[in-house]
Structures are given as structure tokens and as C-alpha cells.
Amino acid sequence: MPLIWSKTLEITLGNLRKNLQSIKRLLPEEVGILPVIKNDAYGHGLLEVAKVLAEEKVWGFGLSEPDEGLILRKAGFIHPIILLSGFEKDWLPEMVHLRLTPVVTSLDSFFILKEFCLRKGISVEFHLKAETGMNRFGLPFEDLQILIEELRENSYLKLVGLMTHLAASEDPDSSYTQAQLENFKKFLKVLQTEGFAPKYIHFCNSGGIIFLPEKGNLVRPGIALYGGYPSFRARAFLKLYPVMSLKSRIVEIKRLKPGEGAGYGPTFIAKRETRLGIVPVGYGDGYPRALSNRGFAYCLGTRVPIVGTISMKALYIDLTGLAHAKVGDEVILLGGPNNEVPADELAQLAGTICYELFCQLGRAISRTYKD
Numbered sequence: 001m002p003l004i005w006s007k008t009l010e011i012t013l014g015n016l017r018k019n020l021q022s023i024k025r026l027l028p029e030e031v032g033i034l035p036v037i038k039n040d041a042y043g044h045g046l047l048e049v050a051k052v053l054a055e056e057k058v059w060g061f062g063l064s065e066p067d068e069g070l071i072l073r074k075a076g077f078i079h080p081i082i083l084l085s086g087f088e089k090d091w092l093p094e095m096v097h098l099r100l101t102p103v104v105t106s107l108d109s110f111f112i113l114k115e116f117c118l119r120k121g122i123s124v125e126f127h128l129k130a131e132t133g134m135n136r137f138g139l140p141f142e143d144l145q146i147l148i149e150e151l152r153e154n155s156y157l158k159l160v161g162l163m164t165h166l167a168a169s170e171d172p173d174s175s176y177t178q179a180q181l182e183n184f185k186k187f188l189k190v191l192q193t194e195g196f197a198p199k200y201i202h203f204c205n206s207g208g209i210i211f212l213p214e215k216g217n218l219v220r221p222g223i224a225l226y227g228g229y230p231s232f233r234a235r236a237f238l239k240l241y242p243v244m245s246l247k248s249r250i251v252e253i254k255r256l257k258p259g260e261g262a263g264y265g266p267t268f269i270a271k272r273e274t275r276l277g278i279v280p281v282g283y284g285d286g287y288p289r290a291l292s293n294r295g296f297a298y299c300l301g302t303r304v305p306i307v308g309t310i311s312m313k314a315l316y317i318d319l320t321g322l323a324h325a326k327v328g329d330e331v332i333l334l335g336g337p338n339n340e341v342p343a344d345e346l347a348q349l350a351g352t353i354c355y356e357l358f359c360q361l362g363r364a365i366s367r368t369y370k371d
């Protein structure tokens, strides 16, 4: 087997279970879990992740597009599936057929749903997403009264859940989150007073679960399930384990004399006698080019810096301090058995977030699974 192809995106499903347990420890027992597994479970594999979460008895699944709902239903999942970001008119026939719960995010989306139900002569349960400060998808408070009047007159449209999405929950000091929660409570109070108290109340993403004292009765963890902390401060509150690990091997070693360069630019010029290991992973594999001369990897028990410009299919690690490193040695580029290369640290060095890192790698490299 030629070493040049050596790269493995390893998904450790056992760590997904452990992360779910860590999350559950922060929650009262009666709170249901609605894991967010959109975008191929943040790059980890929709069906593989859903299977483990179903075994762990989650309440349902959160997605953003019906295609992934179709995949789950075809695979036999019977859980509630909620399309968290709203829906388009054209999606409704398939959504109803697949029993994907719509989220109403505006009066417009409510009227689209109403018209569809009237035309088909059916009744639909939906969740309402309240605009509380994210200013993305969500019904403005000013429109709530109109919606309530509509609900009173059209009992085939059943409001079963009230949700919102927090913009800054990863920062426990954020006054923005408190303001959002106050706004959310206003929605809830009006709905309760008017006799439309929804059964499900949910506003906690991973940051909310970790930092907020109030949790609602459903929570929507995403990144924490995959072992990503929503912020560095969250590390003190729960232990998470990396689900995605990227491993490769040294395929070539180059010796540079002082003054010699390596790679494009060259942005790396050796200041001393230098040994560089070439690892066959690059931005074409979803590994951020922004980590050129900034990132790090793990080889033979130590962190080694990434030097030079990352190319499409290769990067350099500086092995000068690792005299015994040789072709074929394993290099951990992300995660690892003891989280040797934490995703949040790497993402910060790349000027991004671990969400993006996971999605990019998961899209570009085929995965192998272990439990």
C-alpha cells in the first residue's frame, strides 16, 4: 500500500456516547434531547451518528433540510424530526409525507403552511421560532398577536413547541443572552395567557446547556456532541471527547540547509539545519490553508509545528527536534486518542471555529468508524 494515500478520518462513536452522557449530566432528567445532526451530523456521518443517538434514547433529531429527513426515514428512524430553520413552500408535501415537523419563522411561513393544510384538508403540528435577538429566522414579537388570532380560527394548525436560537450562548457573561431569554419569556407568557401554551420549550444549544441555569424541556446540542467546546471557557464545565480524528503518516523527509526554502512562496526559509516531514494532507482534503506556518500536529509524543504553505494535498511538519522521526510514522492532525490536537485550538489558529473544521474535513475525506 503506497504511503502517499495514507490519511484516515476516524470517527469514534464511543466518544459520541460519552459526550452525550457529559451533556446529560448537566440536565435535569426530564429534559429531552433533540440533537442537531444537520449537515451530515456536522461532517461526522448522518446515519452513523443518528444510530448511536437513537440507541442512547434521544427524543428526536434536529435538521435544516428535508433531504436529510428523507435519509433518516428511509433508514427507519421514527423519531420526531424538526427542521429547525424553517421551510420552503415546495418542501411541504415531502415534509408532511415524511412527518418532518415544520418550524414557523414568520407570518409568511405561517400562511404558507395554512394554505397548504387547507388545500390538502390536513392538520399539522408545528413549532414556532421566536425572534429574540438573533435576527435570522424567527417571528417578530409584533406579529405574535396576529398568529394567535389565526390559531384561534384555524384549529387544524397546532402549535406544539416554542423555540428560539441564542446568538452568544458560548459567552457566559453575555448580556445579549439574558436579553434574548427575557424576550423569549414574553412570547411564552402571551401564548400561555391566550391559551396556547406549547408543550415543548427549547432554546439551549451547546453553550446554553453548559452555561444557562434554565434549560426548557428540550435541548438542542450540536457541537458538544461531537466533542467541540462552544468556547474555551466551556472546557471547565464538562469533559468532552473528540469524535473526529484526522491521522496520516510521514511520507517523505527533506533536509534543508540554512537559507533554503520549502513549499510555495516559499513562506518557510530554514534558519538552521532543518528536517521537514511531508504529510499527504492539504486544503483539498478540507484541512485549512490558513494553518500554514501556524498550525500544529502531533508526532511521536510531541506537538510539532506546521511550517510552510499548505498545498492542496500536502503539508510540512518541522521534525528538527525529533531526530528519530522517520517515513511511515503516524501524524495526528486533529483529535487523537487523548485529544492531542484539540479542534477548538486548531480552529482558533486557523481563524475559524471547530464547526467549520469538522464540516470541511467530513465533506472531503471518507470516514472510517470505530465504537
Ligand SMILES: Cc1ncc(COP(=O)(O)O)c(C=O)c1O
Pocket (backbone or CB within 6 Å): 036, 084, 085, 165, 204, 205, 206, 207, 220, 221, 222, 223, 224, 230
Ligand atoms: C436552531 C439551532 N439549534 C441548535 C444548534 C446547535 O448549536 P451548537 O452546535 O452550538 O450546539 C444549531 C446549530 O447551528 C441551530 O441552528
